[in-house]
Amino acid sequence: MRSSTASKPEGGRLFALSVALVFALAAVSLFVGKYPLTISGILTEGVEQRVFLRMRLPRMLVGLFGGFALGAAGYVFQTVFKNPLAAPDMIGVTSGASVGAAAAILFASSALVVTVSAFVGAVAALLLTAAISSLIPHKDRAGVVLAGVAVHAIAQTAIVVLKLEADPERELASIEYWMMGGLNGVSPKSLSALLPVAAVGSIVCLLFFRQILLLAMDDTESRMLGVPVEKMRWFLLLVASLMVASVISVTGLISFVSLLGAHLARMIIRRDSRVTLAQSGLCGAVLLLLGDMLARTVGTSELPVSIFTSLIGAPFLVYLLIGRKRHV
Numbered sequence: 615m616r617s618s619t620a621s622k623p624e625g626g627r628l629f630a631l632s633v634a635l636v637f638a639l640a641a642v643s644l645f646v647g648k649y650p651l652t653i654s655g656i657l658t659e660g661v662e663q664r665v666f667l668r669m670r671l672p673r674m675l676v677g678l679f680g681g682f683a684l685g686a687a688g689y690v691f692q693t694v695f696k697n698p699l700a701a702p703d704m705i706g707v708t709s710g711a712s713v714g715a716a717a718a719i720l721f722a723s724s725a726l727v728v729t730v731s732a733f734v735g736a737v738a739a740l741l742l743t744a745a746i747s748s749l750i751p752h753k754d755r756a757g758v759v760l761a762g763v764a765v766h767a768i769a770q771t772a773i774v775v776l777k778l779e780a781d782p783e784r785e786l787a788s789i790e791y792w793m794m795g796g797l798n799g800v801s802p803k804s805l806s807a808l809l810p811v812a813a814v815g816s817i818v819c820l821l822f823f824r825q826i827l828l829l830a831m832d833d834t835e836s837r838m839l840g841v842p843v844e845k846m847r848w849f850l851l852l853v854a855s856l857m858v859a860s861v862i863s864v865t866g867l868i869s870f871v872s873l874l875g876a877h878l879a880r881m882i883i884r885r886d887s888r889v890t891l892a893q894s895g896l897c898g899a900v901l902l903l904l905g906d907m908l909a910r911t912v913g914t915s916e917l918p919v920s921i922f923t924s925l926i927g928a929p930f931l932v933y934l935l936i937g938r939k940r941h942v
Contacts, residue, residue: 628882629889632896636678639903643674646907673800676808677903680861683812684868685875685898686819687854689891692876693830694850698934699759701873702736702858706765710739711859712867713772716789720780729807732863736855739765794918795866797906804864811860815853816895823888826850830886869920870927871901877930901926 644666645651651670655662688701695705702708714735718728746761773793780786791799819826825846828836833843862868875898882897883890905922 636896636899640674640678643903643907644670647910672802673797676800677906678899679809679812681899681902682895683857683861684871686816686895687857688872688876689894690854693826695758703869704759705743705762706739707736709766709769711736711862713769716773716776719788720776720785729863733856733859736859740855792866795868795920796918798916808860808864815857818853870923871898874927
């Protein structure tokens with residue numbers, strides 16, 4: 615009890631530090647890039663002000679709110695599915711959104727249609743993962759991840775088919791560019807598709823946090839406590855899927871932010887509370903903002919953000935798998 619009580623103020627201090635770190639990274643990201651900006655130049659009408667308003671500011675906002683949405687969604691997926699590996703990347707949701715976005719690029723190319731198609735693809739992948747996992751005999755917590763691997767493989771096949779149908783000079787290049795993931799294509803118009811969904815989705819998750827925690831219990835116990843288990847589970851998963859889809863429809867495919875954000879938050883706070891959910895979002899924002907700044911500065915040309923998130927996420931996933939094996 616003494617260590618648990620002591621961890622609360624420590625978690626609170628780390629949460630405050632996370633908030634400060636997010637805002638510091640957001641401010642620094644406004645001045646990072648090949649084109650140098652100064653505060654005086656931003657305040658004066660000219661090229662620097664246009665670069666700031668049309669490129670750097672929207673890019674920072676997408677990194678901030680998009681990263682927060684991915685981290686918070688990862689926490690919802692892991693808690694509701696009762697599986698520490700059940701992030702959108704791991705259970706096929708991100709791959710499904712990729713199929714939807716690629717199809718929209720091929721047949722419509724409208725930004726709104728890309729967003730809607732990404733959401734439809736994410737929800738379809740979620741439903742297919744749930745359906746496959748329900749058919750697996752001798753169910754355990756790994757069932758949803760195994761089903762997600764199968765859905766990911768199906769989605770990758772669909773993407774290959776779409777690429778074969780695409781015009782090599784137009785649609786194919788757009789699909790490949792989108793699949794690499796990055797914030798360099800962000801514009802002020804991108805914010806209209808992402809910010810409302812990210813903000814409303816995060817607020818909904820915070821408001822329904824009690825239900826999220828109860829869904830992590832045994833279904834029978836949750837029903838006894840008055841939770842409509844199936845309806846609430848699918849409602850929360852749909853909200854989280856919409857958050858993920860709204861982000862990657864703007865940024866393209868970015869891996870491991872959801873998985874890492876939720877796990878880092880639990881390591882920092884060490885208990886499940888609304889603060890942990892918010893911390894998951896903050897960790898996601900840190901990862902995406904930092905990854906974007908590295909993508910702009912490391913190479914002579916801009917690199918995909920997923921390179922940097924995967925460099926952290928892939929070893930961390932191996933660590934989780936080894937740790938899980940030891941506890942079996």
